Amino acid sequence: MLKPGVEVVKLSGVINSATSQDLRQSLNQLIEKGAKTILVDFQDVTFMDSSGLGTLVLAFKTLRASDSKLAICSLNEQVRILFELTSMDQVFEIFPNQAEFHQTLLAKN
Template sequence: MREQVKVIKLSGNLNATTSQEFRQNITDILESGAKIVLVDFKDVIFMDSSGLGALVLAFKTLRAADTKLVLCSINEQVRILFELTNMDKVFEIFPSQDAFNQVLVSNT
């Protein structure tokens, strides 16, 4: 199961400038055949609406390919953005990568 999980570690800002690279990462991962994509926000300090839009697009793209998108380690600013837009109800969010791994191991 482990090889079917791909981790994307983001850092800095997720905005209009960096979201294109994120979308390219998603395209590359789709071609690899992963079943779960974990986006690690540990080093992300800021995300704007463009970044959120890129995440939603990635979610839809991956779901269409029967691949799950999950998030972990979001900071306070990003968490508030998710709550204000109700995206915290759409995305499965784990407190850390370790927490995700524990759930993954317990489900296999």
């Protein structure tokens, strides 16, 4: 059961300069819709480069400005290393999976 205001974006395949534009549009639509929390699920992502990361950072800043949150879950090894190398693992809330995210969210209320 999703909490009101929580949107989940499931990504798949490769997130690079060719696909990060679509990701940006999806996130912007959710932000405009008034999503309070967006969870980006990386379970089916095989690879992400810096342009994908840049898109997430932009969305993160936009959401933070409107008092909303962006969280991330289910990173594979390559994506996790990208987050760690850029210290973005310190910026984003990263969860092992969706269940863990929802549990934490429920515990906060």
